[in-house]
Amino acid sequence: MTKIYVPRDMAALAVGAKRVLAAIEKEASARGETIQIIRNGSRGLLWLEPLVEVETPEGRIGYGNVKPSDVPSLFDAGFLKGGAHPLSIGKVEDHPYWAKQTRVTFERVGIIDPVNLDDYVAHGGGQGLAKAFEIGPAKVIEEVTKSGLRGRGGAGFPAGIKWKTVADAPADRRYVVTNADEGDSGTFADRMVMEGDPFVLIEGMTICGYAIGASKGFIYLRAEYPQCAEVLTEALEAARKAGWLGENVRGSGFAFDIELRIGAGAYVCGEETSLLESLEGHRGIVRAKPPLPAHVGFMGRPTVVNNVLTLATAPAILAKGGEFYASFGVGRSRGTMPLQIAGNVKYGGLYETPFGLTLGEIVNDIGGGTLTGRPVRAVQCGGPLGAYVPPSLFDTPFDYEAFQKHDSLIGHGGLVVFDDTVDMMQMARFGMEFCAIESCGKCTPCRIGSTRGVETIDKIVEGVDVEANIELLSDLCNTMKFGSLCALGGFAPYPVESALRHYPEDFRKATLPAAAE
Amino acid sequence: MSGAVPWNEARAQEIIDAHLGLEGPALPILHAIQEEFGYVPEAVVPQMAQSLNISRAEMHGVVTFYHDFRHAPAGRHVLKLCRAESCQSMGSEKIAKDFLERIKLEWGGTANDGSLTVEAVYCLGLCAHSPGALYDGEPIGRVDGEILDELASEAQKS
Numbered sequence: 001m002t003k004i005y006v007p008r009d010m011a012a013l014a015v016g017a018k019r020v021l022a023a024i025e026k027e028a029s030a031r032g033e034t035i036q037i038i039r040n041g042s043r044g045l046l047w048l049e050p051l052v053e054v055e056t057p058e059g060r061i062g063y064g065n066v067k068p069s070d071v072p073s074l075f076d077a078g079f080l081k082g083g084a085h086p087l088s089i090g091k092v093e094d095h096p097y098w099a100k101q102t103r104v105t106f107e108r109v110g111i112i113d114p115v116n117l118d119d120y121v122a123h124g125g126g127q128g129l130a131k132a133f134e135i136g137p138a139k140v141i142e143e144v145t146k147s148g149l150r151g152r153g154g155a156g157f158p159a160g161i162k163w164k165t166v167a168d169a170p171a172d173r174r175y176v177v178t179n180a181d182e183g184d185s186g187t188f189a190d191r192m193v194m195e196g197d198p199f200v201l202i203e204g205m206t207i208c209g210y211a212i213g214a215s216k217g218f219i220y221l222r223a224e225y226p227q228c229a230e231v232l233t234e235a236l237e238a239a240r241k242a243g244w245l246g247e248n249v250r251g252s253g254f255a256f257d258i259e260l261r262i263g264a265g266a267y268v269c270g271e272e273t274s275l276l277e278s279l280e281g282h283r284g285i286v287r288a289k290p291p292l293p294a295h296v297g298f299m300g301r302p303t304v305v306n307n308v309l310t311l312a313t314a315p316a317i318l319a320k321g322g323e324f325y326a327s328f329g330v331g332r333s334r335g336t337m338p339l340q341i342a343g344n345v346k347y348g349g350l351y352e353t354p355f356g357l358t359l360g361e362i363v364n365d366i367g368g369g370t371l372t373g374r375p376v377r378a379v380q381c382g383g384p385l386g387a388y389v390p391p392s393l394f395d396t397p398f399d400y401e402a403f404q405k406h407d408s409l410i411g412h413g414g415l416v417v418f419d420d421t422v423d424m425m426q427m428a429r430f431g432m433e434f435c436a437i438e439s440c441g442k443c444t445p446c447r448i449g450s451t452r453g454v455e456t457i458d459k460i461v462e463g464v465d466v467e468a469n470i471e472l473l474s475d476l477c478n479t480m481k482f483g484s485l486c487a488l489g490g491f492a493p494y495p496v497e498s499a500l501r502h503y504p505e506d507f508r509k510a511t512l513p514a515a516a517e
Numbered sequence: 518m519s520g521a522v523p524w525n526e527a528r529a530q531e532i533i534d535a536h537l538g539l540e541g542p543a544l545p546i547l548h549a550i551q552e553e554f555g556y557v558p559e560a561v562v563p564q565m566a567q568s569l570n571i572s573r574a575e576m577h578g579v580v581t582f583y584h585d586f587r588h589a590p591a592g593r594h595v596l597k598l599c600r601a602e603s604c605q606s607m608g609s610e611k612i613a614k615d616f617l618e619r620i621k622l623e624w625g626g627t628a629n630d631g632s633l634t635v636e637a638v639y640c641l642g643l644c645a646h647s648p649g650a651l652y653d654g655e656p657i658g659r660v661d662g663e664i665l666d667e668l669a670s671e672a673q674k675s
């Protein structure tokens with residue numbers, strides 16, 4: 001029976017994977033062909049979705065951008081045996097976008113059936129946890145520390161140190177919380193790993209729970225990901241059924257379970273203390289730190305809050321060793337980063353690679369430049385709180401410290417490409433507006449400052465006292481940077497300042513023609 | 518959206534009670550209430566406050582903090598259009614503005630015939646296929662005016 005892979009990844013669904021699946025099933029039954037459909041995650045070659053794959057003795061052959069109307073011709077071309085067709089991309093694993101990646105966190109994503117535990121195990125799943133049980137909690141933390149893994153949610157805090165802090169905090173209970181709020185524009189890696197390999201997150205959380213002495217974990221998933229919630233629910237049930245979660249995880253005597261919680265559309269709830277407030281059932285108002293969640297977290301107990309990618313990388317680190325992971329990367333940015341190439345870009349997708357590629361290589365060589373074919377003018381790195389980077393800085397290597405040097409951040413690894421039609425003053429305005437919409441309201445600089453920022457930019461748009469208002473805007477940015485409690489108000493100025501710095505002409509459009517008259 | 522039922526206090530209490538064993542049950546309850554009734558009726562606030570042993574003011578604060586909890590029923594279909602940066606890079610703002618003009622709606626508004634509510638969202642994780650949208654929870658990538666017009670007329674028919 002021929003195995004056919006049709007992704008259930010949300011991005012594949014967004015471009016018609018479900019209709020393609022129906023067409024394939026219909027055509028197969030009309031032709032009396034027996035096929036086995038597997039709903040995999042996405043390979044991350046997102047511009048090719050829906051990417052249908054057929055298993056052949058030579059490997060998996062891919063057909064990209066399949067429309068329902070292509071399906072009869074695919075059958076005519078013998079695609080069940082990997083036959084030639086204009087949509088064929090050949091062996092998916094030979095495609096340069098795939099072949100050049102270093103997949104560690106995303107090892108299985110797109111390859112396996114995400115909710116089939118046997119498939120997970122057949123592809124190396126479960127070895128990390130087995131190793132953890134073998135070496136004991138203290139050695140697990142040592143291994144994670146040795147790997148150099150830093151939090152992938154944005155701040156880049158060393159994961160091993162956080163785990164150790166929680167493990168060492170005296171308490172009657174501890175918790176593991178996965179931050180799956182993924183609110184940054186231009187990011188989808190958390191979603192893809194949860195939809196394509198949910199067991200790796202479950203395993204990573206279990207490893208963390210074991211290491212820190214927690215028996216309960218939560219996944220706080222944003223409400224905008226309903227398909228992802230379905231996959232996670234199926235996977236959690238399968239894990240419980242197989243004894244991978246519950247009173248006695250895989251016969252180890254260690255008890256651990258995970259509860260899935262859904263957010264309610266607040267960006268700030270991705271901030272860890274706001275998330276904990278929300279999880280407890282309160283408004284998502286940010287807590288002052290200290291105390292850190294590692295000391296006083298969920299229900300006042302020591303809590304590890306980690307991003308999806310951080311936790312989903314733990315199994316590979318345990319299975320292959322901290323040194324293996326640390327052997328990738330540059331400087332203090334060890335390991336690999338699942339880049340998310342997005343926006344106005346030709347080859348948008350997920351690309352996992354060691355730290356250290358330059359931004360230009362990522363945007364132009366891997367991403368292929370803009371989709372519109374126009375020149376790249378700006379790349380916003382690290383989500384709505386990240387800077388706009390012009391092509392003149394494209395030689396910056398992708399690592400935490402190199403980006404910081406230019407007042408930018410890599411954040412969660414999202415890169416949003418803009419062509420030369422972008423109005424950077426409007427992007428700056430949006431940055432302030434977004435902060436105003438999403439502010440939790442606790443601090444004045446964030447809550448009021450962002451609204452003032454929008455008003456000030458509106459004056460600049462109209463050409464009113466442009467230079468004075470630009471100065472006022474810069475002052476506002478400073479006040480927000482230094483007077484905000486959390487990184488929403490504290491970092492919202494970065495996109496604005498970068499726009500002012502690198503694209504000053506966009507803020508003076510209203511004055512220029514007047515001056516020329 | 519899928520068959521929301523009219524407000525019913527006893528049913529609401531059942532939903533609340535079913536979640537009381539959870540640690541921090543407020544959001545799961547609110548989601549379940551909205552799933553059942555299509556919105557979070559004002560009447561549920563005192564009821565939840567009592568069950569969760571918190572003040573009405575605090576409960577009210579929770580409901581109003583989150584963008585996703587509706588204070589009134591939505592249209593029969595809900596279209597969420599992404600307005601975040603990646604989608605803007607692909608022209609989402611103009612596509613949305615023109616569409617809203619054509620169907621004479623503002624952001625957050627519901628068509629007079631109750632067929633469609635259009636709401637703003639900020640990133641759907643579809644940023645490699647910007648502009649992105651969710652129509653009754655189904656994702657749509659590479660949104661353009663034509664797709665939106667089709668959805669609006671589909672919404673009127675069902």
Ligand SMILES: Cc1cc2nc3c(=O)[nH]c(=O)nc-3n(C[C@H](O)[C@H](O)[C@H](O)COP(=O)(O)O)c2cc1C
Nearest residue numbers: 151152153179181182183270271272306307310487
């Ligand atoms: C406004 C705001 C939004 C955030 N959103 C997220 C998010 O969606 N996902 C995430 O993992 N971290 C987010 N963070 C970072 C978290 O506060 C926290 O640093 C992270 O969850 C820690 O996990 P890590 O060490 O594994 O990165 C956000 C921070 C701020 C200030």
Ligand code: SF4
Nearest residue numbers: 440442443446486489
């Ligand atoms: S900076 Fe903004 S979001 Fe963060 S705590 Fe202050 S008001 Fe809330």
Ligand code: FES
Nearest residue numbers: 442443444483485
């Ligand atoms: S906490 Fe009050 S101004 Fe920041």
Ligand code: FES
Nearest residue numbers: 599604641643644
């Ligand atoms: S910014 Fe629109 S889907 Fe991500």
